[in-house]
Amino acid sequence: MQYIKIKETIAEQIEQGMLSAGQKLPSERQLAETFTTTRVTLREALSLLETEGLIYREDRRGWFIAPPRIEFPLSTAEDFLTLAQQQARQASLSVIRAKNTLANKQVSGWLQLGPFAEVYAVELLRYLEKRPVCLVRYWVAEKHTAMDSDAATELFTWLRQQESQHHFCVHDSVTLGCLTGETAVLLHAAPGTPALVIERKVYRDAAPVAAEITIWRHDSLTVTSSAAYHADH
Template sequence: MQYIKIKETIAEQIEQGMLAAGQKLPSERQLAETFATTRVTLREALSLLETEGLIYREDRRGWFIAPPRIDFPLSTAEDFLVLAEKQARQASLSVIRAKNTLANKQVSGWLQLGPFAEVYAVEMLRYLEKRPVCLVRYWVHAEKHTVQDCDAAQELFAWLRQRESLHELNVSDSVTVGCLTGETAVRLHAAPGTPAIVIERKVYRGEYPVAAEITIWRHDTLTVTSNAVHLSQ
C-alpha cells in the first residue's frame, strides 16, 4: 500500500538523521506532491508515524520530528526536573494555578476526605526543550498547609520534600492511554484527538493517603519504565 511505503520512507530518513529532532516537515500539500499521492493517503502515513511517536503535530503549525523520549520510572519519588537533567535534557515548568479549593468527588475518594474538605491544588505544565509535553495536576491535604503564591508552587515531590519524610512514603502508579481534548490539548499545543499517556499517582504513608497526582503526557515524549523485581520460589 502506498501509505505504508511513504511512512517507511519518512521513518528511514528520521532513523538515518536526515530529519533532525524538532525539524518541521514540509506542508501536507508539498509532501503529497513529493510522493505523487493524495492528501488522504499522505495523512494515513503521517498518522502511523504519529502513533509510533516518530513525529508530532502542533495545532495550526504542522508536523514536526519528535525528539528522543524521556525515560520515566514508575513508583519513584523523582522530580521531573531532576529526571530530565540526568538524561541531559532541557526541562522547565510553568505554573497555571495553585490554590486551596474544595475537593471534588474524585479527589475526595483518593485522599479519603469527607464532605466540604479543602485541598491544596496545583496545576502546571512541564516542558522539554521549551516544548509543552505534560499537564500536571496534584492535590494534598489543605488543613496541614497554607496557600502559597502561585509563582512559588513546586512539583509534588519537591513540595513534599520540604514538609514530609520521603523515606516513609510509598508511591503507587497506574497508567492508561487516552487522547488530548479541550483545554488540555490547547495547553499542549496539540490537535484534539492526539494520543496521550495518563499516569495517576497516589502517595501514601502506610495506608494513609498523603497526595494524589495526574499527569497527562503527549504520547511521543516518554517511555514508562519499571524496576525489575526478583522472583523466587
C-alpha cells in the same frame, strides 16, 4: 500499499539522521506532491508515524520530528526536573494555578476525606526543550499557608518540604487517551492527539497524602518499571 511505503520512507530518513529532532516537515501539500499521492493517503502515513511517536503535530503549525523520549520510571518519588537532569535533558515548568480549594468527589475518594475538606491543588505544565509535553494536576491533603502561585513546585518537592514526610509509597496506573479541549490547547496539540495518562496515589504510613494526574503527549516519554526477583532454592 502506498501509505505504508511513504511512512517507511520518512521513518528511514528520521532513523538515518536526515531529519533531525524538532525539524518541521514540509507542508502536507508539498509532501503529497513529492510522493505523487493524495492528501488522504499522505495523512494515513503521517498518522502511522505519529502513532509510533516518530513525529508530532502542533495545531495550526504542522508536523515536526519528535525528540528522543524521556524515561519515566513508575512508582518513583522523583520529580520531573530531577529525572530530566539525570537524562541530560533541558526541562522547565510553568504554573497555571495553585490554590486551596474544596475537594471534589473524586479527590475526596482518593484521599479518604470527609465532606467540605479542603486540599492544596496545583496545575502546571512540564516542558522538554521548551516544548510543552505534559499537563499536571495534583492535590495534597493539607492546605498551603503561602498562596503565591509563583512559588508552587512539583508534588514530591512540596511533600519533602513538609516535616517528617520523607518516605513515600507511590501507586501508579497508566491508561491511553487523547488530548482534547483545554489540555490540547495547553500542549499545542491538535484535538485527538494520542496521550498517556498516569494516575498516581502517594501514601505515607499507609495513609493517602496526595494524588496526581499527568497527561503526556505520547511521543514524549517511555514508561519503565523494574522489580526484584528472588528465586526459591
